Amino acid sequence: MSARNFRVAGQRLPRMDGIGKVTGKHVYAADFTLAGMLFGKILRSTRAHALIRRLDTSRAAAMPGVRAVITAADIPAVRFGQAVRDTTVFALDRVLFMGHPIAAVAAVSLEIAVQALAAIDVDYEDLPAVFDMEAALKSAVLVHPEWATYKALPIIARSGNISGRARIKAGDVEAAFAGAHRVYEHRFTTALQHPGYTEPRAAVADWDANGNVTVWTGTQLPFDTQNTLAEILDLPSSRVRVIVPGIGGGFGGKLRIGVEHFAALLARKTARPVRVITTSEEELTHSYPRQATVVTLKTGVDRDGHLLARQGRIVLDCGAYAGSGPATAAIALQVLAGPYKTAALALESFAVYTNKGTSGSFRGPAGPMANFAVESQMDMIAADLGLDPLEIRLRNIVHEGDRGPSGEVLRAVSIEECLRRAAAAIGWDDRKPAPGRGKGIACGWWMTTGGSSGVYVKINPDGSATLVSGAVEIGTGAITGASQILAEELSLDLADISVTGVDTQAAPYDYGAQGSRTAFSVGNACLAAAADLRRQMFAIAAAQLDAPVEAMVLRDKHVVAGDKSISIAEVARISRLSGGGLIAHGTAISPSPAYDPGRLENHPLPAWNTPSFHAHAVDLSVDPDTGTVDIHRYVVAQDVGFAINPTYIEGQIEGGVAQGIGQALSEEIVYQDGKVMNANLTDYKMPTALDVPDIESILVECASVAGPYGAKGVGEPPCIEPPAAIANAIAAATGFWLPSLPMTAEKIARELRARRK
Amino acid sequence: MSFDLHRPSSLAEAVALAGLFGPGARFIAGGTDVVIQINRGKIAPAHLIDISLLPGLAGIAATAEGYAIGPLTTYRTIERHAAFQGPLSALVEAAAVVGGHQVRNIATVGGNIVNASPAADFVPPLLTLDAVLDIAGPQGDRTVALRDFITGPGKTSLGAGELVTAIRFARLAANSATAFFKEGRRKAMEISVVCVAASLTLDASGTRCVSARLAVGAAGPTALRPERAEASLAGQAAGLTSFRDAGRLAAEASSPISDVRASADHRRHLVAVLVERALTRCAERIAGARP
């Protein structure tokens, strides 16, 4: 790829949405306002599991300034959900967690709406609850006693509190353990982590005179939101229009419906526009944080540290509704196998219901949790066998043409280069440079998310191009990346490309800003659209230049055939006079690799598209008394296939590592008896600028077959390895691994003291 | 939430307004505690009396016996105050780790004291300096020791309508230094899990402790002075043994709670560690300042 002489692709160009965002001109969903707008608020349960004995909204409804109060009784009885259709807008006769919506109010001011909530009377009768995910596996308390009546994707295996169970199996694990030199068994736990987007979830809804509703919202998935809203509102989806004005971060927390349905239902009842925005307390009690998990790993090795067999189990706490849990838990299985050759695998996932807020698929769903277990254990095994942590990985990693856990053939495999470059950059030869100081390494692999993308591209009579896409620019620079590809293909400058806002009514379908796919998939769709536009332009130019189409190329904003040329602008003008203008519909779908179905049971994402590979290395100190971790250097070597815009890939790496450092050391939504104990940003601890060192990025470019110019998905991977890399560095500094996230100073200090005694 | 906002232009007017509205009124200085408490529904004052523009209450003055800090002085001003960069550097160290830049530019030390959080960072250094507060009120002016002023979590001896007008403390003896340490889960925007201030005076030879004053925050209902730990140092050789003993005694004197930020056990451990560190730092500073 590097041999190609790109003008726009691969360049460090400033992002198209940058100026608007840094000058404050950019309109986010939370900024969006309509004349006559009302303010919506949600009444939430104060009990973890209880029958609603009485719900009386009459006092609230009678308050001056209150325009509507709605409960489950006022809306269509619909259950919605991704894998399992278990979710309702409001609690029905039972609340399933503290924070469960019970009613919603629309009022002329936020203050009145808040006061009205306090005037709603609810009598509860407490029920036994289940909070512990492992207890939930066998508990007599069912979060959904009616689970068997729910509709679900056919692939999902369910029973009782288990909302999804999946397996990957290969070879004979028991026989391999029996013949192993050593077998290691460990248990790891990871905590609930909020996605930490800057903008809270926000939506404004308005109904028109014909009974169509428009919702302006900061969603990552406008088309999915459109469909879910249509179900909840009991309307054909074409009557629901979703517009994304702008989104202040999402990280997976804004994939599924958040507040849009409350705004739409209240707006329908009041015939006025309604805005709903969450508070930080609502964010920390009822959003879609990264699920907490318990991972057990049993691994058998030979004398030289080669992996022979692995048995792994992940239990993932979905909270009260399945949400993304069944798929997330299943994805963990590929991560539990790791980028390693292991002949015998027996991996199993359980997504379980508990009486807590629903969790979700935060960036790299299941990635960091499973990677933390696998990569911590790799180091423990290395230490036990007297091997260098880098060496044990090099002995086990996959190479070009090896098979992945689903039996798929792996292509563009670069894990060795990632490991060697990260290790070299951190100075691996000196792994324990001082007492209390140590270096750690961790590696992994991840998918490029599939799903289809469509774009329309229009060439304007001034020679510029307009990109119409349903893909949300979530802040990664992905749409700038796709536009760089489009500009490259059309011989334009990036400044010649404009992008329309996301509007489900006008834009072609896009699977959404989820996973690591937008630049990849929209970029591919742009390639297809540009190819079509070239055909259209060459046909017009052929008549104008009297030259054969085969001789034509685009160069410097002109169609060129030998020594003849005509500007793209001129071709566009001619097309307007004769053919209605130049417009193309480009589409793309990521190809799924062939795999061995015999290895999989009930797995909704059986084999990974265009996998990426990465290694992280960190150098840190541990305070011998307080247990405080101080990170000196952090290096990431990530295979991005082709760096469409290196600056924004580095941005993704820096941001992902910051989130990973938070998960590793400080972040945790703490529940006690069903109640969140730190539902504010004072006590929920995201890292600050002082806690995150400068992050050194090494962009490895091992071109993929399927990505634009060889690109691979880049957005999610950077947050996968930090917990493991940091755990391994802490072990190098102290001699012990902490198997539980976050690895707080308190946990470290306790262990240090226990060992000193 | 709704309230009337008043902007008195003199101290007398502020006190009069506070007297008029009684318990339904609150002073607001930087607002970094008050506004959050209103937002979280912890307080619901009907009147906010904005004292941030009152003349003469911000800034640091040298006095005959030492210093007087105006209650409206911000952390930023403390951090940059030239006279605090030497033996009184605990004040700078505590100020520099409050919140983040935005908070330090607006939040006041008077607010920190009157808010009376057990974790208030600026209180321990002032306690080790035996600071006193000047108070103006409807019943006239009075002066009270900071130690006696804070009576419980969020509780002070301030009467209705009373306003803190100055924070005063004496200059340190020769061969003295101060130090402040704070532990939390992150390096900024952090409420102390434990914070410790120390003020140490050594003899002329710089080897023996003449006196020590210690204060511990976030390890009891109020910031506390561990008196046995302080007394244990008098006359002792300055060094690891005596400092470690003092740390142990300070940990014994503290009565921390377990909460979502840390366990009582960890807090007690940190008290011992930080007291030892603060004393060590003081001794290093005294040694460094000696010719």
Ligand SMILES: Cc1cc2nc3c(=O)[nH]c(=O)nc-3n(C[C@H](O)[C@H](O)[C@H](O)COP(=O)(O)OP(=O)(O)OC[C@H]3O[C@@H](n4cnc5c(N)ncnc54)[C@H](O)[C@@H]3O)c2cc1C
């Ligand atoms: C993001 C953030 C981070 C923070 N981090 C820290 C931290 O690291 N360490 C720390 O200790 N604190 C921290 N705080 C708390 C707060 O900033 C401090 O306590 C600050 O000093 C309060 O000062 P203020 O001027 O804002 O007080 P205000 O909120 O204006 O007032 C606080 C209280 O004092 C009263 N009051 C104020 N001035 C007077 C006066 N002169 N006389 C009588 N009563 C008065 C008010 O009526 C009110 O009851 C933080 C707060 C925020 C929002």
